[in-house]
Amino acid sequence: MNDSVKDGTNNPGWLRRLSGGLRRTSASISSAITDLVAKRKLDAATIEELEDALIRADLGLATAAKVAAAIGAGRHDRDVSGEEVRAVLAAEVEKILLPVAAPLVVDGAKKPFVILVVGVNGSGKTTTIGKLAAKFAAEGRKVVLAAGDTFRAAAVEQLKIWGARAGAPVIARAPGADAAGLAFDALEQARAQAADILLVDTAGRLQNKAALMEELAKMVRVLRKVDAGAPHAVLLVLDATVGQNALGQVEEFSRIAGVTGLVMTKLDGTARGGILVAIAEKYRLPVHFIGVGEGIDDLATFAARDFARAIAGIKD
Amino acid sequence: MFDTLSEKLSTILDRLTGRGVLSPADIDAAAREVRRALIEADVALDVVRGFVDKLRERAEGVEVIKSVTPGQMVVKIVHDQLVETLGTSADPIDLNAPAPVPIMLVGLQGSGKTTTTAKIARRLAETARRKVLMASLDTRRPAAMEQLAVLGRQLGIDTLPIVAGQSPVQIATRAVQAARFGGFDVVLLDTAGRVTLDEAMMAEAAEVKRAADAHEVLLVADALSGQDAVNLARSFDQRVGLTGIVLTRVDGDGRGGAALSMRAVTGKPIKLVGTGEGLDALEEFHPARIADRILGMGDIVTLVERAAATIDAEKAARVAERMRKGAFDLNDLREQLGQMQQMGGIGGLMGMLPGIAKMKNQAMAANLDERLLKRQVAIINSMTAKERRSPDVLKASRKKRIAAGSGTKVEEINRLLKMHRTMSDMMKAMGGGKRGPLAAFGNMMGLGGGAPSPEQMAKLAERMPGGIPGGLPPAMPGLPAKFPGGGLPGLGGPKLPGLGGFPGLGKKK
Numbered sequence: 001m002n003d004s005v006k007d008g009t010n011n012p013g014w015l016r017r018l019s020g021g022l023r024r025t026s027a028s029i030s031s032a033i034t035d036l037v038a039k040r041k042l043d044a045a046t047i048e049e050l051e052d053a054l055i056r057a058d059l060g061l062a063t064a065a066k067v068a069a070a071i072g073a074g075r076h077d078r079d080v081s082g083e084e085v086r087a088v089l090a091a092e093v094e095k096i097l098l099p100v101a102a103p104l105v106v107d108g109a110k111k112p113f114v115i116l117v118v119g120v121n122g123s124g125k126t127t128t129i130g131k132l133a134a135k136f137a138a139e140g141r142k143v144v145l146a147a148g149d150t151f152r153a154a155a156v157e158q159l160k161i162w163g164a165r166a167g168a169p170v171i172a173r174a175p176g177a178d179a180a181g182l183a184f185d186a187l188e189q190a191r192a193q194a195a196d197i198l199l200v201d202t203a204g205r206l207q208n209k210a211a212l213m214e215e216l217a218k219m220v221r222v223l224r225k226v227d228a229g230a231p232h233a234v235l236l237v238l239d240a241t242v243g244q245n246a247l248g249q250v251e252e253f254s255r256i257a258g259v260t261g262l263v264m265t266k267l268d269g270t271a272r273g274g275i276l277v278a279i280a281e282k283y284r285l286p287v288h289f290i291g292v293g294e295g296i297d298d299l300a301t302f303a304a305r306d307f308a309r310a311i312a313g314i315k316d
Numbered sequence: 317m318f319d320t321l322s323e324k325l326s327t328i329l330d331r332l333t334g335r336g337v338l339s340p341a342d343i344d345a346a347a348r349e350v351r352r353a354l355i356e357a358d359v360a361l362d363v364v365r366g367f368v369d370k371l372r373e374r375a376e377g378v379e380v381i382k383s384v385t386p387g388q389m390v391v392k393i394v395h396d397q398l399v400e401t402l403g404t405s406a407d408p409i410d411l412n413a414p415a416p417v418p419i420m421l422v423g424l425q426g427s428g429k430t431t432t433t434a435k436i437a438r439r440l441a442e443t444a445r446r447k448v449l450m451a452s453l454d455t456r457r458p459a460a461m462e463q464l465a466v467l468g469r470q471l472g473i474d475t476l477p478i479v480a481g482q483s484p485v486q487i488a489t490r491a492v493q494a495a496r497f498g499g500f501d502v503v504l505l506d507t508a509g510r511v512t513l514d515e516a517m518m519a520e521a522a523e524v525k526r527a528a529d530a531h532e533v534l535l536v537a538d539a540l541s542g543q544d545a546v547n548l549a550r551s552f553d554q555r556v557g558l559t560g561i562v563l564t565r566v567d568g569d570g571r572g573g574a575a576l577s578m579r580a581v582t583g584k585p586i587k588l589v590g591t592g593e594g595l596d597a598l599e600e601f602h603p604a605r606i607a608d609r610i611l612g613m614g615d616i617v618t619l620v621e622r623a624a625a626t627i628d629a630e631k632a633a634r635v636a637e638r639m640r641k642g643a644f645d646l647n648d649l650r651e652q653l654g655q656m657q658q659m660g661g662i663g664g665l666m667g668m669l670p671g672i673a674k675m676k677n678q679a680m681a682a683n684l685d686e687r688l689l690k691r692q693v694a695i696i697n698s699m700t701a702k703e704r705r706s707p708d709v710l711k712a713s714r715k716k717r718i719a720a721g722s723g724t725k726v727e728e729i730n731r732l733l734k735m736h737r738t739m740s741d742m743m744k745a746m747g748g749g750k751r752g753p754l755a756a757f758g759n760m761m762g763l764g765g766g767a768p769s770p771e772q773m774a775k776l777a778e779r780m781p782g783g784i785p786g787g788l789p790p791a792m793p794g795l796p797a798k799f800p801g802g803g804l805p806g807l808g809g810p811k812l813p814g815l816g817g818f819p820g821l822g823k824k825k
Contacts, residue, residue: 056361058542061352121565121593122426122538130458151593153470154463161458175466208569239426243358243542245570266425271544294456 042080047072050085057274057311058243063281067092086312094308096277101304102286104233104261106136112144112190112198114223114230118216118257119237120249121204124265124291126155128237129199130162131291131299137166141196146186147172148179148219151203159201165296169193179203179215180222187226200231207252217256234259235288240266240273247275250283265291268298274311338386343375346390357571357610360546363580371397391611398607401576406600407560407585409436409532411444416495416503418528420488421562422521422552423536425509428564430460432536432590433506434467435598436562439588441473446501451476451491453484453524454508464506471595474498484508484520488528505530518555525556532559534587537578539566545574546581553582563601564590572606644740646704650696653689691724692732698722707733 047068054064070092071085106113115132117125129145136143145163147170149155156172163170171186183200190198202219205212223230236259238246253259267273267290276287287302347368354364375393411417419436421429433450440446450468452475454460461478468475476491488505495503505528507521525533535549535558552558561582563575566589575586586601638644696704698721703710710718710733715726 052361055355056543058358058544061355120540120568122428124426152463153466154459157459157462158457206565206568209567239538241424241538241542241544241548242540243545243570243574244356245358245540245568246542248569269424269544271542275542 041077042072042075042085043077044072050089054274057272058278059274060244060247060278063096063274063278066281067096067277086314090305090308090312090314093277093311094304096281097287097304097308100262100280100284100287101302101307102261102288103301104235104286104288106141106197107232108196110227110229110232112187112195113232114187114190114198114200114227115233115235116200116202116220116223116231116257117235117237118202118253118259119204120206120239120242121152123204123237123239123242125149125204125237126158126162126201127294128235128263128265128289128291128299129159129201130166131296132289133162133166133168133199134296135299136197137168142194143168143197143199144186144190144193144195145170146183146190146198146200148183148186148201149203150175150177150179150182155201155203162296168199180218183219184222184226187223187230191226207249213252213256216253220257233261235261235263236285237263237265238276238279239271240264240275241269241271243275244278247279247282250279250285254283254285259285261286261288263287263289263291263299264302268292268294272311273307276307277311338375338378338389340376342386342390343372346375346394347372350394354573354576354610357573358540358542358545358577359573359610360543360577360581363546363577366580367397367401367576395604395607395611398576398610399603402579402603402606403585403601404603406602407587408600409440409534409587410559411440411446411502411531413531416449416492416500417532418488418492418495418503418505418530419532419534420505420507420521420525420528420530421534421536422507422556422558423509424538424548425457427509427536427538428590429509429536430454430463430467430506431593431595432562432564432588432598433464433504434471434473435590435595436534436588437468437473437502437504438471438595439598440502441471447499448502448504449474449476449491449495449498449500450504450506451487451494452478452506453487454506455482455484455487456508460506460508467595474500485523485527488524492528503528518551521552521556533557534559535561535578535584537561537563537574539563539572539574539589540568540570541574546577549578549582549584553584558582558584560585560587562586562588562590566606567591567597572609575606576610644736646696646699646707646736649736649739650693650704653693653696656689691722691728694722695724695729695732707736 050071051064051068054067055061059067067089071088075088104115117129119125126149133143133145143166145159145168147156147159149159150173153175156170156175160170160172171182171189173182173185179202186200187198200219200223202216203212205216207213220231220234234253234257236250236253238249242249250259250262262276262279262285264273264276264287273290279285280287289299290302290307292298292300350371351364351368354367355361359367371394374397375390378389378393409419421433421436423429430452433452437448437450441448450464450473452461452464465475465478467473476487476494479487479490482490484507491503491505494500505524507524508517524530533556535552537545537548541548549558549561561575561578561584563572563586566572578584579586586603589599589601591597591599638648695718698718699710703714703718710729712726715729718724718729719726
């Protein structure tokens with residue numbers, strides 16, 4: 001039985017929140033675009049400025065240049081309105097994002113379906129797990145959380161609070177305990193409790209710390225001992241405020257833990273999250289969710305069109 | 317992932333053979349690369365523009381010194397300008413106010429405020445001998461207050477008792493009062509994480525600042541931040557008023573362009589940098605180091621410091637002397653290998669060396685790690701004293717014995733011997749010649765005495781890209797044959813003699 005996570009469209013608030021969160025993002029870009037093309041021809045200088053606006057959104061040099069070039073293609077020296085440029089910009093960005101916009105598919109035949117959540121420190125793993133737990137629980141699934149962040153002070157308490165909110169039991173050990181051992185126990189317990197989904201939290205780690213990355217590799221190995229197919233999904237949580245380093249994060253976490261999908265958090269701030277476009281182009285990893293607030297239901301399914309239109313500053 | 321700026325500048329500009337004044341074409345080419353590199357390092361675009369304009373002005377009409385290439389000249393100008401922008405001196409936390417001195421930390425969610433609060437508390441308590449009270453004003457994130465309390469217990473530093481239901485302003489007021497009554501010198505206020513344009517929370521931070529009369533307001537910011545870092549710093553500075561910046565996750569492999577952006581936009585000094593997860597991983601900010609990192613020159617200063625701290629100075633001086641005489645035998649090599657292991661192995665060293673970040677990745681891919689060092693030491697350990705002194709006696713049967721004894725293969729022994737031969741040849745060349753790249757290299761690395769200047773470092777970085785300076789063989793002895801590229805600079809070759817010379821540098825510190 002395959003079924004995808006409900007995308008929340010039945011929740012009237014989510015779109016408003018998403019566009020609310022992205023509005024600031026888009027506001028600055030759209031004003032930049034309006035400023036630069038309101039009353040002029042789309043010439044080389046204008047396209048360069050457009051490229052700059054994309055760089056400011058963290059798309060990175062290569063992707064910004066590519067998108068800017070696509071916008072310029074066939075429109076050189078034509079008079080164009082801001083509206084038109086925005087539409088083309090959105091279309092170009094959407095073209096890159098469309099292939100990666102994929103919901104997280106939970107295979108009901110896997111019991112429990114093990115989701116490992118990884119990322120650098122402070123990217124929002126624990127909060128994302130709390131939101132995911134609430135989402136799954138609301139769909140009537142039995143969710144168990146594993147407090148795999150045995151390093152950060154009070155990480156376990158933080159997860160327990162989220163667990164209580166979502167009505168999901170939390171399996172934890174004393175701080176400083178071996179995370180891989182905890183993952184092993186948690187999977188066995190979740191199985192014994194006939195849970196549908198096991199969400200495994202991990203300690204934040206910078207991707208250039210070989211020892212910590214090795215620890216993560218060990219967690220994956222140990223999970224496989226219990227269930228050869230586990231983890232069934234490995235979600236990398238990316239902070240929208242992070243710049244070009246996010247590319248390195250995707251690269252390394254994929255190498256070590258086999259990332260299967262991405263979650264981008266903190267899009268309710270001023271950060272543009274444009275690095276997601278660069279990541280989509282380079283790694284083609286599915287983007288499942290975006291975090292747009294601190295509330296338990298502030299997690300939206302990633303929609304390429306909305307994200308692209310928001311980046312281009314088109315209001316719905 | 318990134319080609320380093322210094323490499324790029326040199327490859328572009330070294331093609332130009334022109335001497336004399338830097339030509340407009342040189343400057344244009346350089347400016348393009350600098351712009352690109354700064355953007356890739358996440359420096360905010362507006363800051364990049366200003367920087368590049370200033371660079372142009374500065375480079376215009378600069379005379380290229382005879383012994384350097386235009387590329388090297390530009391690298392130096394860029395380096396100087398980076399350091400200038402970042403601030404030339406370290407700016408410590410100011411405690412010059414009536415006790416208890418309130419210090420407030422603000423920043424985005426997940427930037428590391430709580431951990432940084434604990435690190436600063438520890439630093440003030442241990443190095444400045446102050447009595448510190450910590451208080452968490454984060455009433456929003458679940459368990460944030462518990463996190464600080466746990467850290468306080470770990471460090472033996474007092475935290476304000478948690479009273480449920482209080483507002484951040486109330487907690488701040490209570491914290492200052494408690495600090496006053498308790499005879500504390502410093503009270504650290506850890507505020508809730510926020511998103512920059514959330515007016516309500518910015519207003520709250522401003523209110524906390526007023527209520528506590530905060531003497532220092534430190535923005536805790538992630539060194540990995542992207543273009544948004546400037547907006548963050550600017551809005552906090554405008555709405556709350558900052559006195560300084562603490563940069564976290566400097567131990568990541570980000571290029572740290574955010575530091576440049578925030579400093580340029582706010583003009584506020586970067587006071588401290590977080591360099592790891594341990595609670596003692598907080599250091600003073602050295603502008604030159606971040607400048608080198610943005611440039612891609614590697615953190616040579618840190619490398620030198622670590623080398624100086626790790627290496628037995630006398631032993632190293634003795635080795636250096638033996639090198640100079642060309643009497644470098646396998647005993648010496650073993651010592652060098654041992655010291656390398658102590659300094660964090662090949663990976664750790666290469667991460668700090670200029671211009672070889674890419675090679676580091678290749679080394680990782682080639683599965684080159686501590687084990688190689690260990691095996692090489694094991695090989696030498698399996699030799700007799702005579703063999704170590706004069707490796708020339710090693711013929712097939714001895715090699716077989718050594719292979720069996722050390723659990724290695726004859727090929728590995730051959731590679732080790734070749735490495736040793738190459739090294740001792742190079743050292744002889746260094747010790748003997750007065751001129752040429754090798755002599756310069758030797759001087760630089762301390763064989764000739766004296767610490768390398770940034771210019772010399774730049775020059776060193778210039779020579780690195782091709783691999784090993786001077787006449788070393790293209791394939792690196794001692795490394796797996798599949799290892800790509802022109803060999804590892806500073807690994808088996810120049811690196812080791814370099815270590816011998818470092819103590820001389822250490823003295824300067």
